[in-house]
Amino acid sequence: MVLAITPVDLFIPALTFVFGEAHLAGSSGVISTFRLREEYYGRRPDRGLLLSRVEKTAIHEVGHLLGLTHCLDRNCVMHASNSLADTDVKSTSLCPHCHARWEHGGNHRPPG
Amino acid sequence: MTRSARIMVVDDEKIVRESLSAWLQKSGYDAVAVDGGQRALELLEREEWDLLLVDLKMPRVDGLKVLRRTLESKSDIPVLIFTAYATVETAVEAMKAGAYDYLVKPIDPDVLAMKVEKIVERQNLARENVVLRRKIDSLCQFDEIIGNSRPMQQLLELVGSVADSDATVLVTGESGTGKELIARAIHRNSKRRYKPFIAVSVGALPASLVESEMFGYEKGAFTGADHRHLGKFEMADGGTLFLDEIAELAAKVQVDLLRVLEEHSFFRLGGDREIGTDARVIAATNRDLRREVEQGTFREDLYYRLNVIEVHLPPLRERGDDVILLAEHFLKKYSTTSGRKKDCFTPQAITRLRDYYWPGNVRELENTIERAVLVGKGAEVQVQDLWLDNEHHQSAGQALVSLREAEKKHIVRVLEENGWNITRSARILQIDRATLYNKLKQYRLSRPRKQS
Ligand SMILES: [Zn+2]
Ligand SMILES: [Zn+2]
Numbered sequence: 001m002v003l004a005i006t007p008v009d010l011f012i013p014a015l016t017f018v019f020g021e022a023h024l025a026g027s028s029g030v031i032s033t034f035r036l037r038e039e040y041y042g043r044r045p046d047r048g049l050l051l052s053r054v055e056k057t058a059i060h061e062v063g064h065l066l067g068l069t070h071c072l073d074r075n076c077v078m079h080a081s082n083s084l085a086d087t088d089v090k091s092t093s094l095c096p097h098c099h100a101r102w103e104h105g106g107n108h109r110p111p112g
Numbered sequence: 113m114t115r116s117a118r119i120m121v122v123d124d125e126k127i128v129r130e131s132l133s134a135w136l137q138k139s140g141y142d143a144v145a146v147d148g149g150q151r152a153l154e155l156l157e158r159e160e161w162d163l164l165l166v167d168l169k170m171p172r173v174d175g176l177k178v179l180r181r182t183l184e185s186k187s188d189i190p191v192l193i194f195t196a197y198a199t200v201e202t203a204v205e206a207m208k209a210g211a212y213d214y215l216v217k218p219i220d221p222d223v224l225a226m227k228v229e230k231i232v233e234r235q236n237l238a239r240e241n242v243v244l245r246r247k248i249d250s251l252c253q254f255d256e257i258i259g260n261s262r263p264m265q266q267l268l269e270l271v272g273s274v275a276d277s278d279a280t281v282l283v284t285g286e287s288g289t290g291k292e293l294i295a296r297a298i299h300r301n302s303k304r305r306y307k308p309f310i311a312v313s314v315g316a317l318p319a320s321l322v323e324s325e326m327f328g329y330e331k332g333a334f335t336g337a338d339h340r341h342l343g344k345f346e347m348a349d350g351g352t353l354f355l356d357e358i359a360e361l362a363a364k365v366q367v368d369l370l371r372v373l374e375e376h377s378f379f380r381l382g383g384d385r386e387i388g389t390d391a392r393v394i395a396a397t398n399r400d401l402r403r404e405v406e407q408g409t410f411r412e413d414l415y416y417r418l419n420v421i422e423v424h425l426p427p428l429r430e431r432g433d434d435v436i437l438l439a440e441h442f443l444k445k446y447s448t449t450s451g452r453k454k455d456c457f458t459p460q461a462i463t464r465l466r467d468y469y470w471p472g473n474v475r476e477l478e479n480t481i482e483r484a485v486l487v488g489k490g491a492e493v494q495v496q497d498l499w500l501d502n503e504h505h506q507s508a509g510q511a512l513v514s515l516r517e518a519e520k521k522h523i524v525r526v527l528e529e530n531g532w533n534i535t536r537s538a539r540i541l542q543i544d545r546a547t548l549y550n551k552l553k554q555y556r557l558s559r560p561r562k563q564s
Contacts, residue, residue, distance in 0.1 A: 012131035014123075014194065016218040023134055042318070069140040080139055082222040085316070096448045 001065055002028040003058060009034040019081050020057050025067040031057045035084065053087050063094070063102075071098050116142040117232040118160060122152045122178065123167040132165070135221075136228070149173025153181055161189050162235050163228065168195040168202055168214075176206055183210050190231050194219065216331075216339040226347060230308070257293055258441050259434040263426040267294075274421050275301035280373065282358075282418045283396040285425030288475030291396040292354060294423060298394060299352040307351030310344045310391075315357025322365050324381050333382025345378060348391035358395040358418065359404050363411075370414045393418070428470040428477060438474060439465050442481035443493065454485050460495040468500050520555045523548075532559040 003022070010032040011017045019036065022029025036053040038046045056077055063078050071078040074086075076095035081087045094102060119141050123129040129145035136143035146152050150173045152166065164182060168175035179191045190212035195203045203214040213227060257268065274281060275298045283291045292311060299309045317325055324333075328343030344353055355361075361369065372378045377388045395418045404410035428435055439457065447454040457465065470476055480498055488497035523541065530536045538548045552558065 011218065012135060013125070013128045014132045014217050014219055015135070015221050015224065018135075018221065024137055064138055069138055080225060082220075082225045085313070093446075093449045096445065099449050099451075 001062070003061060003065075004028070004030040005054070005058070006030060006032050007034060008032060019087065020061040022061040022064040024064055024069065026065055029061040029065055031061055036087070041084070052092070053084075056087055056090060056092050057081070059092055063098070066102060068094075068098055068102060071095060073097065116140055117162040117235065119143040119163045119165060119228070120146050120152060120155065120161050121165045122146045122149065122170070122175070124148050124170045125167075128167070139225070139228075141228070141232070149175070149178045152178050156182060156185065156187075156189075161187075163231050164189055164191045165228075166191060166193055168193050168206065176202065176209065179206060179209055179211055190235075192227065192231070220339075220341070223342065226342075257290070257297060258437050259431060260437060261426075261431040261434045264431060264434060267423065267425065268297075270421075270423055271297055272301060274298065274423070276303060277421075278392050279420040280392070280418050281394045281421045281423055282401070283394060283423045283425065284401070285396075285398065286427045286471075286473055287398045288473030289398075289425040289427060290474050291398075291425060292356060294425060295352070295354045295394040295396065298423075299354075299392075302352070302392070304351050304392060308348055309352045309354065310348040311354040311356065312344050313356040315360035319362045319365075322362060323368065326365070327368065327378050327380055328383075329381035330383040333380070337382065340380075343378075343380065345372060345389045345391055346387065348389075350390050351392070353391040353393050355393060355395045357397060359397045359399040359401055359410060361410075366411045366414050370411065370417060373414075373417045428473045429468075433466075435465055435470070435477065436462060438477055439481055442478050443485065446482045446485040450485055452485055453491060454488065454493055455491055457493045458495060461493050461498060464495050464498055464500055519551075520557070523551055523555070524557060527557075527559075 009017060010019075010021060010030065012021065017035060018032075020029060020031035031054070033050065033054060034040060036057065037050055038044060059077050060081065068078050070080040071094075073079060073095040074089050075091050076098055077090055077092055078094060078098045079086060079090050081090070119133075119136055121129050121133040121136070121143055123132070123145075124147060126147070129147065133143035133145040144155075146155060149166075149170050152164070153173065155161075156164075156178075164178065166175040166178050175193050175195075179193065182189055182191050191210075193203060193206045193211045193214040194217055195206075195214055196217050203211075203216070206214055212231065215224065215227070257264070259265070259268075271294060281295075281298060283294050285291055295311070296309060299305060312325060314322055324337075324341065324343070326343050326345055328341050328346055329337050331337060331340050355369075368378070372389065373393060376390065377386045379386060401410055401415055401419070405412050405415050428438075443454055443457070465477075472479075480500065481493075483499060484493045484497040487499075488494060523537075526537045526540050527533075530540070534545055534548055538545045541548065543551075
């Protein structure tokens, strides 16, 4: 499993941007620090904040690589980050529900 | 368990349909990439779908054709059209023809996620009305709010009684007391519970962004506004809009907010169409809003509009043994998530948790326990795992005790910090050693046998 980290902005064609990209149960992913920096939003640099955002984003993408889908719990690291606020609200850890999903071999919602 | 929503992503460009369907799959949707209008129509007949995401411009069978055929089939599958910048006029035509909505590429991921969620939620409701309602209803206890103390029980009673009205609520309390949790509890116990709960932290947004976040904007409203953007008031329509840190609201936006509360309608930035809204507003602040009014930084008329019902959250230190209940709850939560087995606190740790002043309230307690689970060794949480300094001990804080009690606690504190060295402690207390010995006898104080 490989997770790359880049300073350039990332997007997928239909969307304005993504913080990171990793296919479900894939083997590699990439995250971008571009929109995790306070400077991007015209604010003063904050190294601690940046590191914590990078940490959350990286763990999140690794979660996808392990087959985890998004979680509705806003504090769970697998909650979707579609804006910086989502990232700042969540923690670096899995909620009990996702933890259980991960232990049972990851995987998406049960079909049917 | 509801099945995952089936979403058809139709685009003639491979990279677009594949990346977009993969993006949706990560949210648990059963998204399928389809390479054009012709194939879309075939699949539409053969299989069941919950939502169609269709690119407008495609060779031969275009998005408009797919839309018309979908509508003709009377299947009432919503069709979300996405389009490049240049074809907005056709998109308007699509709207007239009956598209659910249209989005201009590139799409803000937040907007797309919200739209898809909203549609799927609506679909689920229609299809599994009864099942889903029962499920939501079962969630509508105050399960996330833990507390047996009198002030909390009174608070929950109040929450229960005001939930069903449409009155504006002002939630007050120190930071970290869980104001958003209370707002959510009000929402989930109201008749609005099947509609969205949208939270905006007004204080966290730059002043220049607050307006566009709350009211949205039209394309071209300002430089950089290259597509229409829905504001939170629109997203919360029929549901609840939670405005946190309301005291930070700029004067100009205070006027706008007052207008929305009075007239239940607003304009998007750069828009000339008045948009009605039925969002219930719950505001929150950790400041004394009445004082802000007296000092002229907060509008009095807005204050009265917001403060129809005030729900005050007590600080953690006034909630008695709730601190222990909460600590046990967080212990269970974090020992599960971290996989570290911790099942209880040592008696000393319990005492410290109870005596600490908790300036950061429940949030600080949660962080403290999370850290303790990570740093501590063994199955019990020790007092030193808590990393709580003596600074914010209740004794140093605002707990009101007798002079005698305060003197006793102060002496113990000085002694503890000086390793029970009598000479040094007496010097700090500015009394002689004999006096200190007398006080020790008087308060029956002696050095603990074993310092852990
Ligand atoms: Zn994700
Ligand atoms: Zn989760």
